[in-house]
Amino acid sequence: MPLTQAEPQATGWEPPRSLNRAQLIEISDRVLALPDLPIRRTEEIVTIPCAGMDWDIGAIIYEPEDAGRIPVGPDGRRIGFFLMHGGAGDYRVHEDLCILMAQKYGIRSVNMTYPGRFYFDDPEHNWPGDTQHPDGSVRTPIWQRGESYGLDQYEVVQDNSLSKTYGTLTLAHAKPGTRFYHRLAAWPWAFETAIIELCKRFLPASDYSIYCHGHSTGGPFSHMMLQRVENAVGIAGIENSPFGYIWQMVNGNVWPRPFNEVVVRTWRDIARYRGAEALKSRAAEVLRSLPDFIEAIYAEWGRSTYLPQIKAEYVIHLNAQDALTESATVTAQRLGLSNQETEDLIARYRGYPLPLTGEGVKPVPPLLYVITANSRDHSREAYYDIILPALAKLDPAPKARVVQFEAGVHSYQKPEEGLPRGLVPVAMELWREAIMAGYYKV
16 A cells, blocks of 8 residues: 555656655554564674775664565665764664664665764763763764764864854864864874775665665765765655755854864753754743743653763865864865865865766766754754755755645654654565665756
């Protein structure tokens, strides 16, 4: 039975514009009732040489034990997914989604953790303690096993310039010339290199078409890979931000901080989402019991510090062209590049938040977005007033559609009444139907 009874279009299959709660529950129940295939989950740590440094990248591979059960799409290649998490997290954001896709549909997926976010020294990859430490130091990325950074390499900065959105920001500001500083100058290049290498190893173009999903901050990176990975055939997204330059338009501001900083998250990052979500669903109730709501935010933060809760990716996420130029220049100087090589590297960095253009460049492939009812940032207005019009200006303009789910929040995995696995099963089924109906054919 198809997911939607949408009328046939001249251009082929079209997704529904929205799905109400009853439809979401029916689809979720139907998907969860499918029999489970035996699956295999494999952890991979791949060392990527880039910019004169080694970078250890953690990724999890999910697949059916019987590789013959991996489905083949209309293009004759196996269906593979490449997933990237949001700003605070790691691979665990998409663990349930990847397991369900393998169990219910036999789909192989690569679930990548950003450079610096995979905690190597714990079997469960849980980060220890809180993000701020009693000695005044803070949590910093781990870009290579065994490497760490102390207060000799950074200073802790407090910033209130964006307080209406973030509250007080805590940042680890790397001191010029330190290894921490040079890591922060080079990670965008390493991120691109890691994506390409993981796809080559685990979803090769000879066998797979890759459907890309990036939750929240992962969205601009999922778009970045569309034209840089040969067999990336489109976005299959839910709460999946677009190209960085378009998300900056939605946000209304370019990221104002320099490249050589890591945002160290606090309870405030829980509050900015929970408050906006409550405003859409139960504002009066929250205001009448504000102390209880605040205590719940603190408690949720205490339960979430095992996740990385650090972020350097705003420079791409919010299209900070000046910061990208500076970081490329610093990397070029360290590597002793020529003037032309330096210009090429600057152009590479500045292109990360943008679609590639020019002769012989792969066009942006089809995009399928899902937004939830109570998302803080991914509103219907943002998509129809800003994102879709911006995409329509590209030459050639990609196919782009938006589906509104009338339930859920930005963390779409969160269970709700009637939706025990959140919106994960419904998103999976929408993507599967789109793939098999030829939506991604160009």
